[in-house]
Amino acid sequence: MQEKQIEQAYELASQRYSTLGVQVDAAINKLASVAISLHCWQGDDVGGFENISDEIGGGLAVTGNYPGKARTPDELRSDLEKAYSLIPGRHRLNLHASYGEFNGPVDRDQIGPEHFQGWIDWAREQQISLDFNPTYFAHEKANDGFTLAHSDAGIRQFWVEHGIACRKIGAVMGAAQETACVTNFWVPDGYKDTPASRLRPRQWLAESLDTIFAENIDPQLNLDAVECKLFGLGSESYVVGSHEFYLGYAITRKKLLCLDAGHFHPTEVISDKLSSVLMYLPEILLHVSRGVRWDSDHVVTLTDEVQAIAQELVRGDFLGRVHIGLDFFDASINRVGAWVIGTRNVLKALLIAMLEPTGQLMQLEKEGDFTARLALMEELKSMPFGAIWDYYCLKAGVPVGMDWLNDVKQYEKDVLSFRSDSPVII
Ligand code: RNT
Ligand code: ZN
Numbered sequence: 001m002q003e004k005q006i007e008q009a010y011e012l013a014s015q016r017y018s019t020l021g022v023q024v025d026a027a028i029n030k031l032a033s034v035a036i037s038l039h040c041w042q043g044d045d046v047g048g049f050e051n052i053s054d055e056i057g058g059g060l061a062v063t064g065n066y067p068g069k070a071r072t073p074d075e076l077r078s079d080l081e082k083a084y085s086l087i088p089g090r091h092r093l094n095l096h097a098s099y100g101e102f103n104g105p106v107d108r109d110q111i112g113p114e115h116f117q118g119w120i121d122w123a124r125e126q127q128i129s130l131d132f133n134p135t136y137f138a139h140e141k142a143n144d145g146f147t148l149a150h151s152d153a154g155i156r157q158f159w160v161e162h163g164i165a166c167r168k169i170g171a172v173m174g175a176a177q178e179t180a181c182v183t184n185f186w187v188p189d190g191y192k193d194t195p196a197s198r199l200r201p202r203q204w205l206a207e208s209l210d211t212i213f214a215e216n217i218d219p220q221l222n223l224d225a226v227e228c229k230l231f232g233l234g235s236e237s238y239v240v241g242s243h244e245f246y247l248g249y250a251i252t253r254k255k256l257l258c259l260d261a262g263h264f265h266p267t268e269v270i271s272d273k274l275s276s277v278l279m280y281l282p283e284i285l286l287h288v289s290r291g292v293r294w295d296s297d298h299v300v301t302l303t304d305e306v307q308a309i310a311q312e313l314v315r316g317d318f319l320g321r322v323h324i325g326l327d328f329f330d331a332s333i334n335r336v337g338a339w340v341i342g343t344r345n346v347l348k349a350l351l352i353a354m355l356e357p358t359g360q361l362m363q364l365e366k367e368g369d370f371t372a373r374l375a376l377m378e379e380l381k382s383m384p385f386g387a388i389w390d391y392y393c394l395k396a397g398v399p400v401g402m403d404w405l406n407d408v409k410q411y412e413k414d415v416l417s418f419r420s421d422s423p424v425i426i
Contacts, residue, residue: 003394006394006400007391009384009387010391011118012387013385013388018385020383021359022355024355027351028351031350033319036324037131037323037326038080038084038093038339039325040368042298042329042339043070044069044071045069045338046138047098048099049073049102050102050234054135057138057139058142059145060297061233061295062330062331065332065333066333067416067419068335068415068419073417078415079336080093081126083339083340085338086404086408087339087343087398088344088392088396088398089347089396092128092325094130094131095119096133097111097132097166100115101115101117108134108135108139108158111165111166112165113168113169115174115269116167116169120176124176128171128178129177130173130181131182131184131323131325132170132184134162134163134166134185135162137188137346145235146201148163148189149202149204149205149208149241150204151204159187159208160211161178163208166183166317167183167185168217170217171217171218173222175221178289180221180222181221181386182225183222183225184325185209185212185225185226185299186226186241186258187205189201189205189240190231190232190235190237190239190240191237192234194238198238201240205241205369206249208376213255221396225257225323226246226250227246227260228243228247228263229260229296229322230243230265231331243264247277256283256285256323257284257285258285258287259277259285259286259287261296261306262289262290262291262295262298271308271311274312275312277389278316278318283323284322285322285323286325287325287326288309288327288346289326290306290328295426297327299330299341299342300328300346301341301345306345307349307352309349310352311353314354314356314358315356315358324346326339326342326343337408340404340408344380348385348389351385351392355380355388356380357376357380364376423425
């Protein structure tokens, strides 16, 4: 599409929005201020750089064998740079502890900020802020599906030390950037079959977490989040860290709750939970994902639910209190393409929400005119938001429409196709 056409379409679309009382340039400015935390693990199928051959485990399964996955930190950084260059705005990177640069075997309880210096330097150079995650899977001490809630005190202690080490790394990352690092705790702990005690592991999990969080860390540097889940592969009957467990934990311990869109019953949605949990928690973290049947991690598409999440964030004026991260892994398509599609969709959903005449909808609701409320909501679905999105991409200096795909295909030809499937030993 020609620049001129994009601008003309934008002008016409803006006029339509202004008849609804929507200020398009204000929406665009607002969208530009939103940072999405891209998850490093889409780039290499949750592999990490520990050079271990353990299965990922923890109920995480990545399917597909699309060629060209990143095998080293440098390859992953190069892939990320490509992805960021195709997404409008300035975004963040969410790293897992298993992605450190270890130069030899370093067990999880021994990791330190020095193993992430390469990432910190790169992030500063790219003007990207980092978020962090302890890795409670793909490890021999997690092979039976339990970590912080393990019945063995020694194993619990090992994982407690991992958690303590990770918060320190998060604080060092936070000190190197303008905003705090959000360190998110997710553990796989749970049973495939019916437990005799549902309580005991929950007591252990709370006790382990309390020990990890015992040291006060400046929230300007590091913020702790805890992520709940309903069930996983191998933990179908019982997950220790359920929604109720972590909601109570987050409120009583003043932690962020992480809501992953794929971690609930298939008909249960997190969009409806935001206004509830934000009544009791100052800040939360989102893992925007797409559940499909038993999988919780498909690439984010522009679904009704993603739009509903965005609407809630905008209508409730929650953007300053909600950290937005992504969580999906698809190895059946180009991995850079997966990041670009997923992130652009979250931004698109936010733009659609920002282009809504919320005041008018609320007024109709107040007056009890539910017919007009429904009519206006439906009318909004065919408003020309695509023209505004295209213009936003143009002004942000990233490809418009599907043009980004040419860049990804070229990158695949020039870079990804030279990577063999076997991992590089570093
Ligand atoms: C797993 C959780 C968790 C992971 C990442 C890799 O069910 O969603 O967030 O996906 O830590
Ligand atoms: Zn998640």
